[in-house]
Amino acid sequence: MILVKRLLIFIAIALPAVLVAQVGDTLVPLRYNRALMYREASQPLQPQTGSRDLITTQNGLDYIFAFDTMHLPFIDDFSTDKQKIYNYDLTQPGVDTVIDYNFLVNGVYMDYLEGIDTQSFDLTYNVNLQKWDSIANPMLVVIHYEDPDNFYLPTDTDTVWLRPNGYINNGSFVPNGIPADTVFYNKADTLYRIPDDNYSLWTDSYTYINNTFGIDPPTIGVATFDGLSLYGAPYHQTLSNSNEYGSADTLSSKPIYLKTKPTGTGTYNNSDSLYLSFYYQPRGRGEKPDEEDSLVLEFYSPTLQDWTQMWSATGGDTKPFQQVMVSINDTNYFQDGFRFRFRNKATITGNLDHWHIDYVRLDDGRSYADTIIDDVAFVDQATSLLQTYTQVPWAHFKASPNTLMKSQSTAQINNNSSNSKLVNFSLQVDEDGTNIYTSGLSVVPNFAPTTLQNQDFDLENFVFPTTNNDSTHAFNVKYVLNTTPDFNRDNDTAFWYQQFKQAYAYDDGSAELAYSLQGANAELAYEFDPLVTDDSLRGVYIFFPRIYENVTSLPIRFMVWSDISTNDILYLGGSELPSYSQDRDIFVRYEFDKPIAITDKFYIGFRQTYSDNVYIGFDANTNHQDKIFYNVGTGWMSTLYEGSLMIRPDFGNGYDPYPVGAEEIVHAENVNVYPNPAHDVVNIVGVNLNGTYAVYNIQGQLMETGKLDGSTTSIDVAEWEKGFYVIQVMQENSEPEAHKIVIN
16 A cells, blocks of 8 residues: 555645655654664664674673574565564573683683793792702793683783892892883673574664564565664654754674584585675655665675665655665675664654665575565455444454454465465464364465465354453454475464454554644544434543654544534633553553443544644554545545544543543533633633632642632733643532633
């Protein structure tokens, strides 16, 4: 699926690289990658640049992370994440301690050594002969270890003799009277050596391994390069220069044997025809890299101890994945400890300038024409077995389980081989770790060579069982293909985690872009058709992504319509501030101040107060553009953008461990507070008001109190800071009422 099937128009605004602009709504790149912000991998403070182990410090302790040197072939199609995870847990198996020292003397540790550059002699007094005898001191070999990155490798050697124990002066022995030519001081440090994981292929984890950003890759999963660090934040955090440019992500291979063959029968040379190949794609479903942006391939020579650029590509718009073949024919690289790495240069202030690589292969016995892989593979992530939605409330599904089930599901398969293939397909469903369904085999006897096609999986009237009585439930869905021979089995399975919570969802949980409206009082409506018509809507889940502008001070009012064509409004909430999620769940839940009875199709969205854009997450992998509508004052229009908004109407009970703002009290009909938002004056209006009022800021601090006076009480707010406030109205013989207002 191409993200936008029309001419891309770029406009100059405060945000860099607006993807698409049209009157009313817009798409822009994200600034952060929420999928990486809670990554458990810990990256060392400094990258590993040489061909041996990595030494780093964490929490005051010194660590050595061992890297096993690999034999050919090197293959990674990124269907799984094989980047190095740096686990600093000292209780894991295989951890041992290593002593780091500055020098050894004849292989023995000494705290210090006083040496003489020439042959030295110690003196001893011979009582029988009544004279001093001289005894030659043995030669000492001092081996130095002073490379901080390779402390176990000798850096220099000295030959010395021990300083003599003294000398004779006028017939008398003078102890220790000869000064040393050289004094060596030693320091022993304890390091903790962490063994290799025997799984990873790369020594860093700066790239994003995913199956959503690439468009039609050779196999499922790509490594995405952007302007973000391994934890999903921009490399350059300062917003004063949103176009800061520089080196960004790096993907470095482990050390590789390119001298010693795995059989031990010889060494590699040009006659072995070594080639490194990979596929790459600019942009994909992300943001287009500019002309000055680049993707670079570099080789490391243990002999030269340096990296050399071997290939590069400059930025541009999306194009199909292209394979690159690079010959290894320089004797400087036929060494054990050879490495290669990919790097990108980009705008390092956000999730920008995307490159994606796939199917990296390094092996011998290849040629420049060796571009075909005998591999049949899934291309995209698996999809939901539900029609229309990716998620529905568990209680709603249980009420009508057959309504939403697909009769068949579809997955994209790629035959990378040059031969027709006999391929079997099946689908499996697990519940609570137990297989509850396995489909019959679907057989494609002649899957055409080098083709990408959709494969249907017949569900044979399967319906998710509804015996579980919890409020939420989930199933694991697995798509499986099988063919023989097959070069790589890792990409023969695709997964979908089918969740049933308490909300409806069109999106797949990943955001590739951010969507917004332009204009004060602009309205956004998202269409949903529920399975049941006797439940009440209680809130909404929404993902506000962090971009270049902070939207948390831009008030919105959540709305629900039964029909937008007639402007039939079921709910218009008070002003709320967008909030960024602080935990692993990217969605934030907003509770409505009253349940909204839903009897048919409905629309949920919001009205923004100012002309400033309020950005929400946009999933470019699931397309429900026919459900997205906006009104900027000229009537309701459909969006032109293919994708899904990350807005989920919630029918649950409203429990939220991370509530947004203060709960509003439903106020009586005879009290009104206006204007809202306000700038100079706020009026409390009612019939025969008799009591007091109190104003609190968002931190709960009391700002002002006063008496209610008849039908109208005015409060001067001209000097108040912008933000949310709560006005508490307390009348005689009546419950206190809270009115949330915004001062702009």
